[in-house]
Structures are given as structure tokens and as C-alpha cells.
Amino acid sequence: MRHTISILVENKSGVFTRIGGLFSARGFNLDGISVGPTEDNSVSRLTIVTHGNDKIIEQVNKQLNKLIEVIKVIDLTLEDHVERELALIKVSCNSETRSEIMQIVNIFRANIVDISARTLTIEVTGIVDKVQALINLLRHFGIREVARTGAIALKREYERT
Amino acid sequence: MRHTISILVENKSGVFTRIGGLFSARGFNLDGISVGPTEDNSVSRLTIVTHGNDKIIEQVNKQLNKLIEVIKVIDLTLEDHVERELALIKVSCNSETRSEIMQIVNIFRANIVDISARTLTIEVTGIVDKVQALINLLRHFGIREVARTGAIALKREYERT
Numbered sequence: 504m505r506h507t508i509s510i511l512v513e514n515k516s517g518v519f520t521r522i523g524g525l526f527s528a529r530g531f532n533l534d535g536i537s538v539g540p541t542e543d544n545s546v547s548r549l550t551i552v553t554h555g556n557d558k559i560i561e562q563v564n565k566q567l568n569k570l571i572e573v574i575k576v577i578d579l580t581l582e583d584h585v586e587r588e589l590a591l592i593k594v595s596c597n598s599e600t601r602s603e604i605m606q607i608v609n610i611f612r613a614n615i616v617d618i619s620a621r622t623l624t625i626e627v628t629g630i631v632d633k634v635q636a637l638i639n640l641l642r643h644f645g646i647r648e649v650a651r652t653g654a655i656a657l658k659r660e661y662e663r664t
Numbered sequence: 665m666r667h668t669i670s671i672l673v674e675n676k677s678g679v680f681t682r683i684g685g686l687f688s689a690r691g692f693n694l695d696g697i698s699v700g701p702t703e704d705n706s707v708s709r710l711t712i713v714t715h716g717n718d719k720i721i722e723q724v725n726k727q728l729n730k731l732i733e734v735i736k737v738i739d740l741t742l743e744d745h746v747e748r749e750l751a752l753i754k755v756s757c758n759s760e761t762r763s764e765i766m767q768i769v770n771i772f773r774a775n776i777v778d779i780s781a782r783t784l785t786i787e788v789t790g791i792v793d794k795v796q797a798l799i800n801l802l803r804h805f806g807i808r809e810v811a812r813t814g815a816i817a818l819k820r821e822y823e824r825t
Contacts, residue, residue: 514693517688527678537811537812540812587752590700655751661780
């Protein structure tokens with residue numbers, strides 16, 4: 504099963520190595536990793552997307568909680584959450600295919616962020632499946648390069664009644 | 665100086681640990697890390713944002729190139745490139761502040777992706793400075809949670825004349 508795990512850590516050198524080590528020691532393939540600052544400068548948030556046996560992921564969660572730099576581990580898979588990914592896609596184009604690509608870009612509410620005579624670079628944000636669907640659609644024009652962030656996620660809020 | 669380094673690696677378990685180890689052994693603080701798939705399933709792209717002495721970063725680049733799983737290292741800082749980051753920001757609101765927050769969201773061309781009586785969750789894409797500017801503006805409403813992807817980047821294309 505696919506898991507999205509959000510980890511708040513103290514922003515110290517070496518912490519990513521230790522967390523990466525925890526996953527690789529168990530042979531986990533990380534589908535995506537995102538690390539960025541939070542509202543507190545001393546704290547970073549890691550979002551890890553991985554897939555595997557639920558029991559083993561539960562063990563990894565426990566191991567993560569034992570690391571001294573780890574403040575909080577949330578397996579968002581178990582909660583209702585908002586998840587988003589960002590991708591930059593550089594696709595080949597010419598004067599004939601450009602308008603067709605631009606139509607696809609509009610349908611996906613994506614943006615063109617760089618243009619040359621032979622390429623378009625597209626920025627798209629959405630759930631992982633949407634980003635993948637756009638990449639699949641653009642494939643036959645010739646994809647030159649792709650950079651994807653891996654997903655980030657936050658828990659949805661509910662009204663307390 | 666701030667550096668944005670794009671690294672193409674074979675998608676094997678353990679590779680992120682080794683790359684993280686390279687940086688942490690030199691006491692580098694990684695400001696952001698993004699890992700995602702590329703157009704080739706066996707290859708992942710890491711984008712690392714770091715700051716530090718140019719000479720030491722050059723050394724890290726050389727060390728990275730020696731890792732067997734590393735296919736290509738590009739220090740995009742030295743080239744004209746498109747760079748983007750994605751953030752999810754959960755901010756406190758009430759019936760009085762909601763419309764003011766929505767105005768700010770519109771000005772930044774950001775989107776509201778979750779709403780409750782007391783919170784709004786905002787999705788924003790842009791260069792790192794834009795994302796930071798929005799976070800700074802929203803701070804006095806009360807930021808509850810932030811998730812940021814770290815930057816991703818692709819080289820700009822030029823016409824060959």
C-alpha cells in the first residue's frame with residue numbers, strides 16, 4: 504500500500520542521512536521525498552511517499568520516533584489529507600504541435616514557464632495522478648526532461664461539533 | 665552562495681542515504697531536497713538547494729560524480745534555469761479575516777484547497793522568494809502548518825543560431 508508520511512525534524516546536519524538510512528536498511532524504495540522549512544526556522548518537514556507492507560511501515564514509523572532529532576511522525580495515509588505535487592516538464596515542440604500542447608496545458612490548468620523554438624517547459628501542480636496523466640499525454644510529443652518534487656501533504660481540518 | 669544542484673541517479677535503495685551522507689559529512693545544511701521520478705522509470709532526479717563556500721560545493725560535486733549510482737550532476741546555479749517550489753500553508757481564519765486572506769491568495773495566484781470554519785489551506789507555486797513572501801504576509805493571521813517541497817529546476821533552452 505502507498506503511504507504518505509510527514510515527519511517534523513530538527514534542522515540539523517545529518518538528520519536526512521539517518522532517516523534515509525532507516526528506510527534503505529529495510530530495502531524500502533522511496534517514491535518521493537520532499538524536505539522544506541516550516542514556520543519555525545529550527546524545524547524542517549520531510550514528506551516521504553513509499554509503498555510496502557503495512558506492518559513494516561509501522562515498524563519504520565516506530566524507529567523514526569526513536570531518532571532524537573525527530574519531533575513528530577504522522578502517517579497521513581490513515582487520515583483525510585490534502586496532497587499535492589509539483590512538476591516541471593520540458594517537451595519538444597514545433598510550430599505545428601505548439602498549439603495542441605497549449606490546449607492540453609490549459610485543460611490541466613498548468614502554466615508555460617519557458618519557451619524556445621523547439622521546446623516548451625510546463626509547470627503543473629496537482630495530485631500525483633494528475634501530474635502523471637499530463638506526462639503521459641505529452642509523451643508522444645517527446646519529453647526532454649522532467650523534474651518532480653514528490654508529494655507534500657497536510658491534514659484536512661474538520662469542524663468540531 | 666546559494667546553489668541549486670540537479671542530480672540524476674539510478675533509482676536504487678540506499679542511494680539517497682549515500683548522497684545525504686556526502687553532504688552531512690561536510691556539515692552542509694541542505695535548505696531543500698526534492699526527489700521524484702523522471703521520464704525514465706529507472707532514474708530519479710534529486711534537486712538539492714544548499715548554501716556554502718563555492719570551493720567546497722565544487723568538491724561535493726566531484727564526490728557526487730564518483731558515486732556509482734549517480735548518472736549526472738548539474739550545478740544549475742551556473743546556468744540560466746527555471747526554478748519553482750510548491751507550498752501548502754494552513755492559516756487560521758474567521759468570518760472577518762477570510763475575505764482579506766482570499767484577496768492575498770488571489771494576488772499571489774495561489775489556490776485554496778481546503779476550508780473549515782477556522783482554517784484555510786492554501787496551495788502556492790513560485791520561486792522560493794514568492795512562497796516566502798506569501799508566508800510572511802499570512803503570518804499575522806496565524807500560521808498553523810506549512811509543508812514546502814524544496815525547489816525543483818530545469819535548464820532554460822536557447823535558440824541555437
